[in-house]
Amino acid sequence: MSGRVMVGIFQDEDDILSVTQEVRKEGYTILDIYAPYAVHGLDKAMGLQPSRLPWICFLLGLIGAAAKIWFEYWTSASDWAINVGGKPWNSLPAFVPITFEVMVLFAGVSTVIAFFMVSRLYPGRRASTVIPGVTNDRFALVLEETDAAFEPAEVRRLLERHGAVEVIERAEESLP
Amino acid sequence: MAEVEVVSPRPLILGDKSLAQITADICAAMLRRPSALWWFGFLGALSLLAVGTAAVTYQVATGIGTWGLNTTVGWAFDITNFVFWIGIGHAGTLISAILFLFRQRWRTSVNRSAEAMTLFAVMCAGIFPLIHMGRPWLAYWIFPYPNFRGPLWMNFRSPLAWDAFAVSTYFTISFMFWYLGLIPDLATIRDRARPGLRRRLFEFFSLGWDGSFRTWQRYETVYMLLAGLATPLVVSVHTIVSWDFATAVIPGWHATIFPPYFVAGAIFSGMAMVLTLMIVARTVMNLQDFITVRHVEVMCKLILLNGSIVALAYGTEFFIAQYSGNPYEQFVFLNRAFGPFAWAYWTMVSCNVLVPQLLWFRRIRTNIGLVFGLSLLINVGMWFERFVIIVTSLHRDFLPSNWASYRPTSIEVATLLGSFGLFFTCFLIFCRILPIIAMAEVKGVVAHERAERRKHA
Numbered sequence: 013m014s015g016r017v018m019v020g021i022f023q024d025e026d027d028i029l030s031v032t033q034e035v036r037k038e039g040y041t042i043l044d045i046y047a048p049y050a051v052h053g054l055d056k057a058m059g060l061q062p063s064r065l066p067w068i069c070f071l072l073g074l075i076g077a078a079a080k081i082w083f084e085y086w087t088s089a090s091d092w093a094i095n096v097g098g099k100p101w102n103s104l105p106a107f108v109p110i111t112f113e114v115m116v117l118f119a120g121v122s123t124v125i126a127f128f129m130v131s132r133l134y135p136g137r138r139a140s141t142v143i144p145g146v147t148n149d150r151f152a153l154v155l156e157e158t159d160a161a162f163e164p165a166e167v168r169r170l171l172e173r174h175g176a177v178e179v180i181e182r183a184e185e186s187l188p
Numbered sequence: 189m190a191e192v193e194v195v196s197p198r199p200l201i202l203g204d205k206s207l208a209q210i211t212a213d214i215c216a217a218m219l220r221r222p223s224a225l226w227w228f229g230f231l232g233a234l235s236l237l238a239v240g241t242a243a244v245t246y247q248v249a250t251g252i253g254t255w256g257l258n259t260t261v262g263w264a265f266d267i268t269n270f271v272f273w274i275g276i277g278h279a280g281t282l283i284s285a286i287l288f289l290f291r292q293r294w295r296t297s298v299n300r301s302a303e304a305m306t307l308f309a310v311m312c313a314g315i316f317p318l319i320h321m322g323r324p325w326l327a328y329w330i331f332p333y334p335n336f337r338g339p340l341w342m343n344f345r346s347p348l349a350w351d352a353f354a355v356s357t358y359f360t361i362s363f364m365f366w367y368l369g370l371i372p373d374l375a376t377i378r379d380r381a382r383p384g385l386r387r388r389l390f391e392f393f394s395l396g397w398d399g400s401f402r403t404w405q406r407y408e409t410v411y412m413l414l415a416g417l418a419t420p421l422v423v424s425v426h427t428i429v430s431w432d433f434a435t436a437v438i439p440g441w442h443a444t445i446f447p448p449y450f451v452a453g454a455i456f457s458g459m460a461m462v463l464t465l466m467i468v469a470r471t472v473m474n475l476q477d478f479i480t481v482r483h484v485e486v487m488c489k490l491i492l493l494n495g496s497i498v499a500l501a502y503g504t505e506f507f508i509a510q511y512s513g514n515p516y517e518q519f520v521f522l523n524r525a526f527g528p529f530a531w532a533y534w535t536m537v538s539c540n541v542l543v544p545q546l547l548w549f550r551r552i553r554t555n556i557g558l559v560f561g562l563s564l565l566i567n568v569g570m571w572f573e574r575f576v577i578i579v580t581s582l583h584r585d586f587l588p589s590n591w592a593s594y595r596p597t598s599i600e601v602a603t604l605l606g607s608f609g610l611f612f613t614c615f616l617i618f619c620r621i622l623p624i625i626a627m628a629e630v631k632g633v634v635a636h637e638r639a640e641r642r643k644h645a
Binding site: 023025026045047048049050051052055058060062065083084091092094096103106109110112114119121123124127128130131134142144145146149 | 211340346354360364371396397400403410628631
């Protein structure tokens with residue numbers, strides 16, 4: 013990528029919310045926003061689609077439950093059936109608790125693993141924080157300088173109008 | 189017309205802190221040299237842990253004949269401690285998951301340490317069934333695995349097997365929930381740390397978190413999903429623990445009231461332990477601005493609610509036993525209240541039913557020292573509840589020729605003390621090496637409150 017980016021740095025939640033709405037209305041491309049905490053409503057302002065992770069949670073939970081109920085039936089009633097106190101081979105109600113636990117286990121573990129995978133978080137990954145302070149008290153809005161229509165001076169003014177404490181231009185390679 | 193006066197609620201975090209100040213305050217609590225009080229607590233806990241380790245080593249080497257159990261009372265201290273510790277853990281999940289779903293903002297000051305408390309409590313709980321097996325090195329037999337004995341599978345109809353699955357799932361999910369919440373804060377510390385080993389460790393465990401909002405959005409989704417999973421999970425865990433008893437035919441155990449009764453009791457005792465720990469943490473780590481009197485008060489109200497449910501359960505249980513027309517049930521309950529273990533029963537009633545009534549008064553709820561004392565008494569009461577349920581039901585069952593008594597040996601007492609040692613050692617180390625307050629979440633709450641205030645101003 014040869015493009016350049018413009019980074020607007022803010023220190024207030026309200027500023028980052030309003031500037032995000034504004035630059036989207038103006039049609040600029042937001043590469044990403046970096047924030048010290050999950051700002052309520054910023055995903056809507058950025059126009060992010062809701063995450064599809066709930067599907068992973070649902071499907072893997074279902075698979076876990078189905079696999080476990082089959083396994084309990086297979087071991088208790090088919091593979092090596094043992095008479096425990098005269099209870100039926102296939103004691104379905106008694107299989108419910110473990111099925112539930114395994115469902116929760118599958119759903120939870122797989123959702124977290126899927127989250128790490130899609131967000132590319134793994135031990136040893138070097139964090140390329142866009143500016144120092146985004147994990148402390150700064151918000152950074154990263155805009156792509158797309159084409160000739162992108163007037164750096166004008167955008168800079170827009171960002172500053174919304175309370176940017178600093179605006180930096182840099183080459184895209186130096187970004188995550 | 190009278191002017192409308194907007195009464196703004198007391199702030200959750202005192203001192204009107206900026207975002208950077210929040211980071212600085214919470215990190216400073218970790219970086220300061222540990223206080224004398226911390227060393228006092230840590231060394232005390234460590235010596236208890238040493239006593240417990242010696243006791244466990246001895247009883248594993250010798251056998252559980254070192255305990256005071258007999259053929260009539262086959263469960264006593266060990267299972268009491270197991271249920272007690274598991275119950276303690278439940279309040280952590282209540283705060284982190286259930287209060288998250290109910291959007292209770294005050295939880296952010298206490299959820300991190302409450303979740304850590306859950307992990308340590310479940311670790312303590314796990315020890316007891318393990319050593320009760322007598323041959324803990326064969327503990328993997330409780331899980332189904334292909335083996336050379338048939339393969340002979342385990343009995344999935346047994347509540348003890350359910351328990352193994354429930355507790356291990358509970359630990360895994362609680363751990364992931366806790367770790368997930370830690371990641372942004374680990375990154376914050378990483379970015380403040382000086383180069384060196386400490387920084388490299390935080391780099392490793394923060395998984396390269398860079399605060400990207402695309403990641404934040406997914407993070408929020410996953411957090412919500414885990415909270416949604418942990419909520420029914422925590423209810424199921426103590427329900428299954430109660431089934432360990434309720435599916436047996438022993439009078440005093442065989443009751444349908446057990447699951448809700450146990451879940452309420454677990455949260456009751458756990459909240460008391462959270463209060464104990466929070467009051468210690470805020471004093472030892474100087475975090476009075478973050479864990480305020482308001483937090484303590486809210487938790488007292490939760491204790492009062494759960495204590496009332498527990499009191500209702502005691503009453504219902506006693507009444508239904510007398511009303512049942514079953515002489516064994518009637519006897520067991522009268523024996524609880526007036527038999528040889530009456531002292532334990534009345535300790536339980538006074539600590540769990542009478543003591544929490546003081547929390548109706550605001551004066552008392554806002555008196556930190558007094559609340560600390562009350563929380564300790566409730567912990568004692570809830571330990572005795574499990575002891576009463578387990579031992580009084582077993583020691584005099586159907587046939588008088590079976591009757592026996594029970595008294596713990598020094599080994600059992602040492603093991604209990606050791607579990608407290610493990611718990612507090614882990615907690616005090618945690619206070620020193622990890623941020624005990626969820627910085628990223630507190631920042632969100634503070635920013636939200638500031639915005640609300642601006643709206644009203």
